[in-house]
Amino acid sequence: MLRFILTRVSLIIPTFLGITLLAFFLIRLVPGDPIETLAGERGIDPARLEELRKVYGFDQPILVQYGIYLSRVLQGDLGKSMITQEPVLSEFAALFPATIELATCAIIFALLLGLPAGIIAAIKRNSIFDHGVMGISLAGYSMPIFWWGLILILLFSVQFDLTPVSGRLDVLYYIEPITGFLLIDTLLSDEPEAFWSAVEHLILPTIVLGTVPLAVIARMTRSAMLEVLGEDYIRTAKAKGLSRFRIVALHALRNALIPVVTVIGLQIGVLFTGAILTETIFSWPGVGKWLIDAIFRRDYPVLQGGALLLGVVVMSVNLLVDLAYGLINPRIRHTR
Amino acid sequence: MALVEIENLSVEFPTQGGIMRAVDGVSLTLEEGEVLGVVGESGSGKSVTMLALMGLIPFPGRVRADKLAFNGRDLLTISDKDRRKLTGKDVAMIFQEPTTSLNPSFTIGFQLTETLRLHEGMDRKAAERRAVELLGQVGIPSPESRLSAYPHQLSGGMNQRVMIAMAIACNPKLLIADEPTTALDVTIQAQILDLLISLQKERNMGLVMITHNMGVVADTAQRVMVMYAGQIMEERSAADLFASPQHPYTAALLAALPERSEGGRLATIPGVVPGLYDRPKGCLFSPRCAYATEHSRSVRPDLRAWAGGHIRCHYPLGDPNRNAEIQHDHPVGTEAAS
Numbered sequence: 076m077l078r079f080i081l082t083r084v085s086l087i088i089p090t091f092l093g094i095t096l097l098a099f100f101l102i103r104l105v106p107g108d109p110i111e112t113l114a115g116e117r118g119i120d121p122a123r124l125e126e127l128r129k130v131y132g133f134d135q136p137i138l139v140q141y142g143i144y145l146s147r148v149l150q151g152d153l154g155k156s157m158i159t160q161e162p163v164l165s166e167f168a169a170l171f172p173a174t175i176e177l178a179t180c181a182i183i184f185a186l187l188l189g190l191p192a193g194i195i196a197a198i199k200r201n202s203i204f205d206h207g208v209m210g211i212s213l214a215g216y217s218m219p220i221f222w223w224g225l226i227l228i229l230l231f232s233v234q235f236d237l238t239p240v241s242g243r244l245d246v247l248y249y250i251e252p253i254t255g256f257l258l259i260d261t262l263l264s265d266e267p268e269a270f271w272s273a274v275e276h277l278i279l280p281t282i283v284l285g286t287v288p289l290a291v292i293a294r295m296t297r298s299a300m301l302e303v304l305g306e307d308y309i310r311t312a313k314a315k316g317l318s319r320f321r322i323v324a325l326h327a328l329r330n331a332l333i334p335v336v337t338v339i340g341l342q343i344g345v346l347f348t349g350a351i352l353t354e355t356i357f358s359w360p361g362v363g364k365w366l367i368d369a370i371f372r373r374d375y376p377v378l379q380g381g382a383l384l385l386g387v388v389v390m391s392v393n394l395l396v397d398l399a400y401g402l403i404n405p406r407i408r409h410t411r
Numbered sequence: 412m413a414l415v416e417i418e419n420l421s422v423e424f425p426t427q428g429g430i431m432r433a434v435d436g437v438s439l440t441l442e443e444g445e446v447l448g449v450v451g452e453s454g455s456g457k458s459v460t461m462l463a464l465m466g467l468i469p470f471p472g473r474v475r476a477d478k479l480a481f482n483g484r485d486l487l488t489i490s491d492k493d494r495r496k497l498t499g500k501d502v503a504m505i506f507q508e509p510t511t512s513l514n515p516s517f518t519i520g521f522q523l524t525e526t527l528r529l530h531e532g533m534d535r536k537a538a539e540r541r542a543v544e545l546l547g548q549v550g551i552p553s554p555e556s557r558l559s560a561y562p563h564q565l566s567g568g569m570n571q572r573v574m575i576a577m578a579i580a581c582n583p584k585l586l587i588a589d590e591p592t593t594a595l596d597v598t599i600q601a602q603i604l605d606l607l608i609s610l611q612k613e614r615n616m617g618l619v620m621i622t623h624n625m626g627v628v629a630d631t632a633q634r635v636m637v638m639y640a641g642q643i644m645e646e647r648s649a650a651d652l653f654a655s656p657q658h659p660y661t662a663a664l665l666a667a668l669p670e671r672s673e674g675g676r677l678a679t680i681p682g683v684v685p686g687l688y689d690r691p692k693g694c695l696f697s698p699r700c701a702y703a704t705e706h707s708r709s710v711r712p713d714l715r716a717w718a719g720g721h722i723r724c725h726y727p728l729g730d731p732n733r734n735a736e737i738q739h740d741h742p743v744g745t746e747a748a749s
Contacts, residue, residue, distance in 0.1 A: 307511040313467055315526050315577070316499030329516040405561045406515060 083397065087390050091383070095148060098382035099141050102375055109133075109157055109373035131157070144379065153383070154376035156369075163380035167362060171384075172255025173243060174354065174361035178346050180277055181285035182339070189289045190335075193296025197304060198323060209297070212290035220349055224283040224356035231279060238278050241358035245272040284353040288342045295338045299331040306330070333404045340396030344389045414585055414617050415441035415464065418478035422459050425471055431687050433459040433472075435641035438714065438721075443584065444615040446608075448632030448649065450622055450664070452684055456641035457621045461587045465504055466494050482584060500530040503578035507590040509570035513562035519546075519573050520558030523580065530581045545576040549606060568599035572606070579610055585617040586610075592627065604631060625668055629653055634720075637661050640685050640695040647720030657718055657727040660696045694725065697744075702726055706740035 110127045111119060119127075128134045132143060147154065153163040192212075196205040232240045243257055244250065248269040250260050258277070261270040303309065304327055312326045351363035358364065362381060369377035401407050422434040434456040441447055449457045463474045466486065479486045481502060486494070506512040514522060523545065524538035533541065539558065546554030549572040562570055571591060578586055588607060592600035608631055611618045620631055628635050628649065635653075636646040637660065645658040656662040665671055666678040682699035685691060693710050697703040707725045714723045725740075726733045 307506060307508055308514040310467060311506065311512045311574075311577075312514070314465060314498060314504045315529070316495040316497070317525070317529065318495065326514055326517075330514070333516075403516070406563050 080394075080398070083394050087387075090386065090390060094383050094386040095145060095379070096141075098379045099144060100137075102370070102373070102378050103137065105370075105373070107373050109375055112373045113157060148383065153380035156377045157374050158372055158377075163376050164384075166365065166377070167381060167384050169252075169255070170360060170362050170365050171388075172252075173257075173359060174347075174350050174363060176256045176258060177277070177280055177284060177353070177359060177361060178343075178350055180281040181346060181349075182288060182342070184281050184285035185288035185292050185342075186339075189292030190296055193293040193335075194300055194323065194328065194331075196293070196297045197300035200301065205297075208293060212293045215286045216290035216294075218286065220283060220287070220352045221356055223286060224279070224353060227279050227283060228356070239272075239276050243273065243276050243360060244269065245276075248272060280353050280357045280359055283356070284346065284349050287345060287349060288339070291338055291342055292335060295335050296331060299334045300327060303327045303331045329403065333400070336396060336400055336403060340393050340400075343392045343396070347385055347389060412483050413440040414443045414445070414482055415439065416478055416480040417460075417464065418476060420460065420463060420474070420476040420479060422456070422463050422468055423473045423475070425473075426687070428687055432690075433641055434463065436714070437638075437641075437643055439636065439643070439646070441585070441617050441619065443617055444611075446611060446618045446620065446631055446633045448620045448622065448628030448635040449638060450625060450628055450635060451638035452623060454640075454684055455638040457638045458589050459641075460638070461504070461589060461619060461621060465498055465502060465587065467498075467504075496530070499526055500581040501583050502585045502587065503581070503583040504587040504589060505571070505574045505578045505591050508594045509574050510562060510567050510594075512574055513570055515562055517561075518558065519560050519562065519565070523558075523573065523577050526577055526580045541580070542576075545580055546573070548579075548610075549573070549576045550602075551576070567595050568603065571595060571599075571603055575603075575606065575610070579614070579616075582614060583616055585619070587619045587621070589621045590623070591620075592624075593622075600627075607631070625664060626670065637664070640690070642695055642723060643714055643721065644696065644724070645720065645722045647718065647722075651719055655718075655729060657720075657722050657729050658696075658724045659700050659702050659726075659728065662728060663701075694723075701744045702737055702742070703744035704737055704740035704742050708743065 110124060110131070110133070114124075125134070132140055135143070144154075155162050156166060159166065192208045196202075196208040199205050228240055231237045239245070244261075248261075248266055250257065250264050250266070250269055253260050253263055257273040258270065261267065261273050304323075309322060309327060312322045317326070347363070350361060351367055353359065354361045354363035355367050362385065366378065366381045366385075368374075369381065417437060417439045420434055420437045420439075421432060424431045424433060433454075437456070437460050439447075439460075449460070451457045459468070459472075462468050463476075464479070464481070464486070468474050476487060481497065484493075484497070489497070513519070520539065520542055523542040524533075524535065527533045527538040527541055528535070531538075531541075542558060543554045546557055551557055551569060551572050557565070557569075557573075562573075565573065575591075586607075591607065592603050595603060604627060607618065607620070610616075618631075620627065622628060632649045634647070635649045637644045637652075637658065639660055645652065645656065645661045647657070652661065653665065656665055660680075663678070663680045667680065669677060672678065680699055685695060685698065691697055691708065693706075693708040694700065694703070694712050697708045700707070704725070710725075712723050712725045714721050717727055718729055726737055730736075
């Protein structure tokens with residue numbers, strides 16, 4: 076087990092280097108100079124431009140710049156945002172809970188609907204329910220997130236006025252950040268009705284961000300379940316006289332979950348990609364929107380640092396999923 | 412009252428090419444404490460017959476019978492709930508592949524106690540004590556420590572012992588063993604057979620031994636049923652059947668046993684079992700039968716009482732008028748023609 080963890084952790088190093096390389100060079104391929112962007116439409120005096128370029132080190136050869144950046148990262152210094160002059164790390168820390176809150180709700184939403192839908196579709200194979208679920212999930216998987224988000228806003232927020240259009244909380248409330256998770260902070264505050272405001276704001280972004288994982292989980296659960304239901308040990312369970320519910324919910328599901336957990340782990344990365352789009356659509360003050368804004372402003376340190384930090388988060392979550400895998404699959408637990 | 416009464420049982424599976432009849436008009440009775448051997452080639456319907464008795468025919472298979480009863484209870488009209496009270500308790504079954512027949516995600520202890528808690532209403536402690544006892548009875552060393560083991564940590568032979576322990580946990584009246592030794596080592600095979608027979612004697616339970624190994628049947632069964640293409644070909648006491656087989660198919664099977672070969676080449680049965688599309692009009696075995704006639708190829712024989720058992724053949728081997736009848740019916744088989 077220790078060996079397994081060490082192997083996995085050591086794999087993080089090359090991935091980490093790869094992310095720094097990509098984040099550093101890709102943004103520099105995008106036309107537009109950060110300092111000119113900073114100056115805006117007024118333009119900037121060429122002498123002042125040169126001076127500022129020197130301050131940020133943009134006058135150095137690009138490989139030297141990368142070397143300096145890497146050595147700073149290794150010392151734990153991700154730099155400061157060129158726009159706000161705040162350290163990247165503290166900005167990330169302030170915004171990340173909003174993204175986590177959204178991503179967690181989305182994955183819970185996807186699991187709560189996707190698992191039962193997949194299981195029932197497998198049990199009632201070739202029924203109308205099965206075809207319906209598979210058709211809808213294919214549509215959900217293929218749908219562009221931004222389009223889906225806008226449709227939902229138009230329908231539920233604009234047309235029926237059921238949910239707020241954007242943001243995390245009604246402007247009427249001010250909640251002191253304690254954990255950063257509004258669902259918790261509102262309950263801790265002296266304005267408990269703010270909790271419902273937070274929930275209302277979460278509904279549409281959760282659905283939008285959870286749609287792709289929901290589709291993937293439903294399809295994966297169905298196919299894993301179908302495979303497991305044909306196994307010899309299911310026949311044994313029937314021969315024991317167990318109830319249908321117990322056979323499906325215990326004997327089959329436990330085994331079907333093994334591939335599903337793998338897929339959920341892979342979906343975590345997809346989830347953060349989706350969060351960037353979802354947060355932009357709903358003006359959700361999280362890491363995704365922060366990164367999009369950084370691209371528009373050519374805020375190099377934020378982009379590099381943000382990509383790196385998200386990369387670390389995704390890698391850690393995947394490691395945790397791999398460890399959880401051992402919990403539900405005894406064959407792996409004992410061989411490693 | 413017989414323990415098992417089956418009359419004219421058919422099991423059909425609709426396939427894309429048409430209806431596949433896996434079991435075709437099987438009738439059978441089994442007394443309490445009797446050991447029945449069911450033999451036949453792969454696909455002869457021997458397992459499916461017993462799965463039908465267990466109520467384990469998978470969808471979309473269809474079970475039809477004039478009578479299907481266990482211990483006096485009609486299984487054709489029984490509710491699912493009552494059926495579940497019966498299966499695993501009064502009728503239990505063990506399967507061919509012990510390793511895949513146990514759930515890989517649960518411990519041996521969990522899978523064993525589950526049956527006890529369900530059917531005997533034991534609490535966890537009592538069920539665990541009983542499980543240890545059972546594992547001891549089926550010859551598993553240090554049973555206490557095995558409760559927390561997973562199937563992949565045990566050998567195939569050990570897993571089959573666990574399956575047997577699970578099957579006998581609630582003292583069933585009937586145990587169906589579906590090729591219990593096929594997937595095991597030859598040395599382990601003998602051990603498992605000995606175990607099954609000693610458990611059967613100890614508990615006086617009915618035992619159905621499904622196998623394609625004639626040797627297994629000869630050692631264990633009191634009565635033998637030979638199946639071919641979903642039908643019973645011959646069904647007699649084991650001693651009679653091995654001493655004087657009445658059906659040409661049985662005789663051919665016995666002749667193909669290495670133990671019975673008299674040097675030279677091993678006897679074989681030419682041809683293959685008829686498939687879905689080429690089921691003969693007459694006797695199902697007639698295309699491969701050495702004694703086939705034009706009559707037997709066009710008229711299907713009924714199962715009839717013969718020589719202390721039942722047989723489905725126009726010309727039983729022990730019939731003194733056999734040769735005359737074959738000659739009269741225009742022989743086409745290799746032996747009969749000569």
